[in-house]
Amino acid sequence: MSEKIFVKGNEAVAMAAIEAGVACYFGYPITPQSDIPEYLSRELPKKGGTFIQVESEIGAINMVLGASAAGVRAMTSSSGPGISLKQEGISYMAGSELPGVIVDIMRQGPGLGGIDASQADYFQATRGGGHGGYRIIVLAPNSVQEMYDLTMLAFDLSDIYRIPAMVLADSVIGQMKESIIANPRPQTILPEKKWAVRGRGEGESQNVVKSLKLGDGEMEAFHWAMHARYQELGEKESRWEEYQTGDAELIVTAFGSTARIARTAVETARSAGLKVGLLRPITLLPFPKQAYAALSQRCKRFLDIELSTGQMVDDVRLSIARDAEVAFYGRPPGAGSLPTPEELFEQIRKNY
Amino acid sequence: MSEKIFVKGNEAVAMAAIEAGVACYFGYPITPQSDIPEYLSRELPKKGGTFIQVESEIGAINMVLGASAAGVRAMTSSSGPGISLKQEGISYMAGSELPGVIVDIMRQGPGLGGIDASQADYFQATRGGGHGGYRIIVLAPNSVQEMYDLTMLAFDLSDIYRIPAMVLADSVIGQMKESIIANPRPQTILPEKKWAVRGRGEGESQNVVKSLKLGDGEMEAFHWAMHARYQELGEKESRWEEYQTGDAELIVTAFGSTARIARTAVETARSAGLKVGLLRPITLLPFPKQAYAALSQRCKRFLDIELSTGQMVDDVRLSIARDAEVAFYGRPPGAGSLPTPEELFEQIRKNY
Amino acid sequence: MKQVFDRPASLKDVQTHFCPGCHHGAIHRLVACALDEFNIRDKTIGCASVGCSVFLYGYFDIDVVESPHGRAPAVATGVKRARPDRMVFTYQGDGDLAAIGTSEIIHAANRGEDITVIFVNNTTYGMTGGQMAPTTMPGQKTSTSPYGRDINNDGAPFKMAELLSNLDGVAFSARVALNSPKNVLQAKKMIKTAFRYQVEGKGFSFIEALAACPTNWGMQPLAANERVGEEMIPYFPLGVYKNTENL
Amino acid sequence: MKQVFDRPASLKDVQTHFCPGCHHGAIHRLVACALDEFNIRDKTIGCASVGCSVFLYGYFDIDVVESPHGRAPAVATGVKRARPDRMVFTYQGDGDLAAIGTSEIIHAANRGEDITVIFVNNTTYGMTGGQMAPTTMPGQKTSTSPYGRDINNDGAPFKMAELLSNLDGVAFSARVALNSPKNVLQAKKMIKTAFRYQVEGKGFSFIEALAACPTNWGMQPLAANERVGEEMIPYFPLGVYKNTENL
Amino acid sequence: MPFINIDEARCKGCGLCTIACSRKFVTLSETPNSMGYTVAVFSEPEKCTGCALCAEMCPDVAITVFKDR
Amino acid sequence: MPFINIDEARCKGCGLCTIACSRKFVTLSETPNSMGYTVAVFSEPEKCTGCALCAEMCPDVAITVFKDR
Amino acid sequence: MRHDVFIAGYGGQGVLLAGNLLSYAAIHEGKNVSFLPAYGVEKRGGSAMCTVVFADGDTGSPVVGSPSVSVILNQLSFDKYAANVRLGGICIINSSLVVDTGVVLDGVDLVKVPMNQLAVDLGDLRMVNMVACGAYGARSGALAMESMEEALKKALPERNHHLIPANIKAIWAGASVAKA
Amino acid sequence: MRHDVFIAGYGGQGVLLAGNLLSYAAIHEGKNVSFLPAYGVEKRGGSAMCTVVFADGDTGSPVVGSPSVSVILNQLSFDKYAANVRLGGICIINSSLVVDTGVVLDGVDLVKVPMNQLAVDLGDLRMVNMVACGAYGARSGALAMESMEEALKKALPERNHHLIPANIKAIWAGASVAKA
């Protein structure tokens, strides 16, 4: 086991990207994610990679589109307003079946917002904030180690399924420092990027990367094909963590930073003799429906906790057995609105 | 009753906007909605209004933000990619509690897409494609007359609730010609725009229009206040149409153009002796949950039809009684993918 | 008998969707000639934009990547940075480049990205049905300027070849036209020069081509062709606006 | 005893959040002086941008509307078109105006919107912690140009006062600095002129103010102030770049 | 003797070639073809100099030029 | 006799005023105040010309100037 | 009673104007009307189609899968759409251009009208769409000739009103050939 | 065993460095650590806080509502956060700056350490954060002095390693005053 290093969540993302062999980073500063471009502006050139601070988030996502179309690993990162501006580009990437990693360190909003942790962009991430009814892969780390590991996973899944992948965290996970093991890049077998534009080359045939599909039934067929791919993703790649769910009579569910706070609340509840468990989705898209379906066969009470007025709770309701109940506790984002373990324990007691 | 006029859906939107007293239109061309700016570039100046073809959709939505902040009625219109680009601006308007009307004539996507009718942007419209977990008002006309009437309603609701309002249609409704009655602007009592920036004026105090909320608990309070406003909207402003639902054993549900096609299919089914009804949401946000809840008390079988792989169907599932079943039939957008009444009748028969 | 004029090899032998008399076709051919000239067809990536030239991939026998409306210079930057040894060009209309794509073209030019930009100025939005463009001329009637472009409301037409020349990153900038054999031959020379700059790694090269859009101008092809010479060229003078080789 | 120097009435009597030695404060005061001078405080709407000047509403005793990052010129256009008889100005940093807001400023200027734009060039992104700006100087180290701005990768700094002067819509464009009493007095004159243009309906007026950002330059206030004179002014020369009154 | 070849299938009858030929050897036919285009026709081959200016003008690359030498 | 007034509560001790006064009548105090700022202090009032240049320089509008006449 | 008619041809044949004319005629008869134009990607040349639905009550779907009447102006459209006509429906073709009616349409009343020729005889090929309208009205009986004459005033821009008499002739010409 | 400590002061007092030091010390003792900095809107001046959680097992929530130990370096922070300390917990204050301890904290072990003074006595006010760390280690017993000494190597940038001996003195100074 290699030595542990004590780093910020955002730095872990940047380190993982380099380990994953990212060739190009394109981004525009925005708090609370600027550590990522700052780290990469320092380290990526050393590795022969390209770092550009672009004039805007729109320019950045479209450079990612171009670099990815050319067959290399490319990424961008942003938050709130910047992610909104990238929606058209993400839609084009999805429509062109281009891989690429987008890191979204959520901050409070709407509008200008601020740097406080938020989970109110769950819908934007999982429903496709952009046009055309596409979906992307969304991974939700809850520790600095996962910021590192899931960033590398994002690159692999994105290349394998040819779907843009997003790492979705917030300022708590992004600014927090923890010791991690900088795991080496996994030996995943990746498909060759035969489709990439590299110059057609002597004799070889023309490659075209595009979203345009005007033939009769062509776009509809694409939608169904992607739909099937999303199903496959759901079966093969859904990831989640269960803690003390075995005999639980109430299952708390939350993702990212909230799941960290909730876990301590669950521990408190256990030591108070309450049979409470925690179900944490690690992949938000695909949403681990199967875990909810299975657990709700036995346990009929769920408590969904989010830093919003309720978004993931829809997916929970759509995933559980019909006779199971879901309570919701939300702390929408903003200064001074981060819940404490003590507070969540209270909620557990109330809903137990 | 004033004389009927035979016009395109898009033209009806533009006429209604003028009747509603829109002072400023800001837009950027994109098919299939360009008839709107084209009509307004001709007619709005005659009424002393401002028409600007802006350099981009981003510029346009932000001009709407500015004009609306200054207290006048302002609007923009676009489709697919252009709507994606407006997401940041819409989030700022929502965060600043600014009224304003956005017309979205959906086209196929993702990416560049094409002019074929689509309903795959339902999530983008109803889940807030932008950041910050806000919601907007979404109205879904299914006739040229409704294009006219709902556009005027959009302006009123937006002014009353201080929430941006979207008119969501597609190329079928936008390009279709029907005879309409150009109703006069309703005599709605509207709140005075005391908050608008007009220059503080002698003695009066400063007005500030902003989304920034940095005080302890300030943004969280805003989220809950808006949440309450959305609930109020749901209770007071939900609109839907029921057709032959009284004794129905199967209820077809669809919005916009699809609802038009479905209605004929339902008629066919009725004449074939099948007890089938149609439930058409007119407001997609607020979603008429109460209608689904009520009908599903008695009728346990629903068939949701959309021009997508399934989006509104989530809201249907979340609204109906737990023991009711929802079947889904989707025709994702694209050339040659518009369903026919005959085809939908087949689906009704299959699910009856 | 020897064939002294034939279709360039980089141009597919297919019928285009362009309207009769549309200059896009001529510009396509000249770009293809440049690719042939430097024998770079197999190492060139074209960045298509959104407009009547959206089917670039259908006409050029090269790898092509589609760009969102106005973003071709950003997409091209991504491609070029990923594959610095390849030749990369964008092909953009005036709505695409001078309206929605303003930021992308200005910053790509300022960074001096080693790409070639072909900018087709036909004073209107062709694909969407003839709305006003940033280059629409004063008084010109379009579907969104029904009373003619009003400088006071809409501003004056952009002169991109001149404007971009002010940026240090720009190595070559020229304006050409296709309205006469003489101008076509001159345009061919300029387009080759623009690509030569990239081949020689000299930096960002820019070609503004004045083009006719008979369909949306509501003119017959010949009349439209004449308008280029009589109205456009006087307002958008042809010539080289920047040429770092002469510095 | 007569008070010969006092805080302008348009400027609230509050402590600002600006760092010691930040020139934003001085620029705020001079804008307030102009509002007082023409007695337009009560009919002026300020369009705040996103940056260290985001709290514009906290310091100016006028109506203020917040704009998304870079979009202040579009927001100002909306306000001005809705209320043509009001005075409208934007206050933007260099990241806001010359990076993400490039399209909006260029097109507002080209349309000749009757607004005044105050552009604060401090060669960095202040609010977000000192990243590279479009105006960051060659070789200048920032948190995203740790090895110094590299012209070949990042392009040369933008000279906005000069660039915008090329657009017909621009009526007045000048660059000022706040690093010495002389320059402050000159800046005061220029800012007043810019607002006078709007008061007289003469069209789009633009002020670029060179400013110190001690915090992100990692310098003491006095050293930062000196840098403005020694490094910035030679590269960004002060003066009037466009003045339609002299035409 | 030089001559040009006009590809009927490519020609859209825009007529730009006709103004290219100083000697007016290229003209448009009177009758529209199946596509509704009045395509270009080459007259008096014997006098063609093979300057290829018509071909240079043609936006649809419908003209090819031959010359001996 | 002209004099200036430095508002302790506004002054952030940046020192820009000190370079404005050609005669160096404005200097920075040695000891930081509660905010940690070494604020500006006005010395030798009797010689002040009331040119107000220090006030013009002050980014925090902490200086007001008085003059008789 | 609910009527629907599908009209197809190539760009330039005035398919949309025909659809508008029938729409205004139906409106003149106090019907509710939905007129749905359909255009392919290449708006120039290519094919043009439209569907007109009119009824006393609700028009329902503007989209029609199997039209009760189809009016087809060229071969390409015939090959592509003729087969859609519903059993017991009518298929009116422009026999000047639709030469090969290979597709057998049993249960469908196939009406051949040499529209180009009739139009040319009347002096202007561009009136082919009027001939088609007349043929539709006469054969389907869904709309009165008089209504179409009235409709011309609304369907045609002022500047073309001088053409109304000629157009009326064309309508009647189509009618006389088509009426069984 | 799970430990948590909350440190608050104003910008410039080295709160975050203190948090980092304790983190590295805990790591040195083989613990899992979560260090969560918290910054207000105005990053300049204003208040600085951080929370350090360390445990043999899972650190769980990086956010702590009622800390078991709070180290408070100025009056403002005391007034705002002292009351949060949990029953039976420890509240170590910088008595040089926290003069008014009006808030009664029953069930909490209030430890007064004149940190500024100790630091100044040792020759550098900037070592106030080191004094605080020593006080925390000694009073809570959660971390060994030796671990902190070790931690200095990692918490301080190379260029400041010459200050380590002085810092060690400061740590011990704080410790000696704080240990009951």
Ligand SMILES: Cc1ncc(C[n+]2csc(CCOP(=O)(O)OP(=O)(O)O)c2C)c(N)n1
């Ligand atoms: C974001 C976005 N906005 C608008 C459109 C619609 N659109 C497609 S092409 C085009 C402009 C075409 O004009 P131009 O760029 O001048 O090229 P041309 O067709 O004249 O060659 C527009 C506005 C789009 N596809 N995407």
Ligand SMILES: Cc1ncc(C[n+]2csc(CCOP(=O)(O)OP(=O)(O)O)c2C)c(N)n1
């Ligand atoms: C769309 C978007 N992208 C990024 C940001 C983050 N951001 C806030 S201010 C700013 C730039 C500040 O620099 P500048 O405009 O130069 O103003 P200054 O702070 O230097 O006065 C950035 C990138 C944002 N708020 N919105």
Ligand code: SF4
């Ligand atoms: S519309 Fe204009 S630009 Fe487009 S193909 Fe036709 S002539 Fe060319």
Ligand code: SF4
């Ligand atoms: S960070 Fe720079 S620009 Fe911002 S307030 Fe401080 S000194 Fe001024």
Ligand code: SF4
């Ligand atoms: S220029 Fe070409 S397309 Fe035009 S008429 Fe001549 S040959 Fe035909």
Ligand code: SF4
């Ligand atoms: S310039 Fe103003 S803030 Fe700076 S030291 Fe002088 S008085 Fe204080």
